Amino acid sequence: MVNFQDELKKRTEEIEAVLKSYLPREEGFAKTMAQAMNYSVLAGGKRLRPMLILETCRMFGGEDKLAYPFMAAMEMIHTHSLVHDDLPALDNDDYRRGRLTTHKVYGEAMGVLSGVALLNRAYEVMISAFDLTEDKERVIAAMRIMADKTGINGMLGGQSVDVENDGKPLEKEMLDYIYRNKTSALIEASMMTGAILAGADPAEVSVVEEAAYNIGLAFQIQDDILDVTSTDQ
Numbered sequence: 001m002v003n004f005q006d007e008l009k010k011r012t013e014e015i016e017a018v019l020k021s022y023l024p025r026e027e028g029f030a031k032t033m034a035q036a037m038n039y040s041v042l043a044g045g046k047r048l049r050p051m052l053i054l055e056t057c058r059m060f061g062g063e064d065k066l067a068y069p070f071m072a073a074m075e076m077i078h079t080h081s082l083v084h085d086d087l088p089a090l091d092n093d094d095y096r097r098g099r100l101t102t103h104k105v106y107g108e109a110m111g112v113l114s115g116v117a118l119l120n121r122a123y124e125v126m127i128s129a130f131d132l133t134e135d136k137e138r139v140i141a142a143m144r145i146m147a148d149k150t151g152i153n154g155m156l157g158g159q160s161v162d163v164e165n166d167g168k169p170l171e172k173e174m175l176d177y178i179y180r181n182k183t184s185a186l187i188e189a190s191m192m193t194g195a196i197l198a199g200a201d202p203a204e205v206s207v208v209e210e211a212a213y214n215i216g217l218a219f220q221i222q223d224d225i226l227d228v229t230s231t232d233q
Contacts, residue, residue: 015047015054015071022072022125036106036114037121040079044097048219049074052190053197056208062198069129070142070193073122077150078186080122081159083115090163122146135199142193149189158182183223184216191215 019041024034050071057067086093086101087108094104103111126146129139148154158181165174191212195205 011051011054012047015050015075018050018068019047019072019075022069022076022121024121032106032110033114033117036102036110037118039105040083040102040114040118041075043079043099047075049078049186049190052187052212053194056191056194057198058194060195060198060200060204062194063133066129066132066138066197067194069125069132070146070197073125073146074186074190074193076118076122076125077146077155080115080118081155083111083118085159087111087115138197138199142196145192145196146189149185149192154181154185154189158185179217179220180213183220184213187216187219188212 023038023041026034026038053071053074054064054067058064082096083102085091086096087103093101095101101111102114106114123143126139126143129142130136133139150156152160158178161174162178162182165178170178188209191208192205195208200208
């Protein structure tokens with residue numbers, strides 16, 4: 001009988017190894033930025049999004065190696081959003097996952113710069129996927145989803161509306177927009193990317209998108225509850 005916790009640990013360790021292989025080297029004049037980027041990415045976490053990319057890719061019969069750059073890129077995009085969320089101009093948090101946030105360790109300016117650098121690094125990493133397959137169209141389609149779901153039409157759009165309306169009473173329509181974009185968009189991007197890289201057809205990708213939306217919605221509801229009940233530890 002398969003033990004879920006053992007399998008989860010095995011997959012998480014695999015993802016950690018993939019992430020480390022795509023991180024910048026801590027050397028040269030920009031060493032401090034690389035250190036700040038790596039500090040942020042290696043802070044831990046569930047690695048849910050890259051795991052969803054890999055498992056969805058496998059579910060549709062795709063190759064692991066083609067998923068790897070997108071797994072690393074997704075975690076960089078997600079981490080960049082956390083680094084910027086923690087800044088004084090937004091949530092002004094001192095701790096994340098039980099340790100000091102990036103701007104508290106490296107300073108506010110480096111927090112801003114390293115967050116932007118992680119976002120840019122994500123696209124550098126995704127571009128490397130062109131060297132791993134003859135089917136360039138799959139890479140292009142996956143990158144298009146990643147860009148759309150993480151930009152103004154996705155995560156960043158949702159975050160902007162959330163920040164702009166912080167502390168205000170929200171109508172259901174706006175709350176749905178924030179949830180769909182701030183959280184579900186990255187889950188959707190992850191699962192859709194995995195399916196696309198494996199060669200899923202448009203109808204299958206559409207089904208995956210809907211399932212991912214519901215997963216993201218449940219995740220955000222749980223996260224909101226934890227915001228009220230959890231401590232820094």
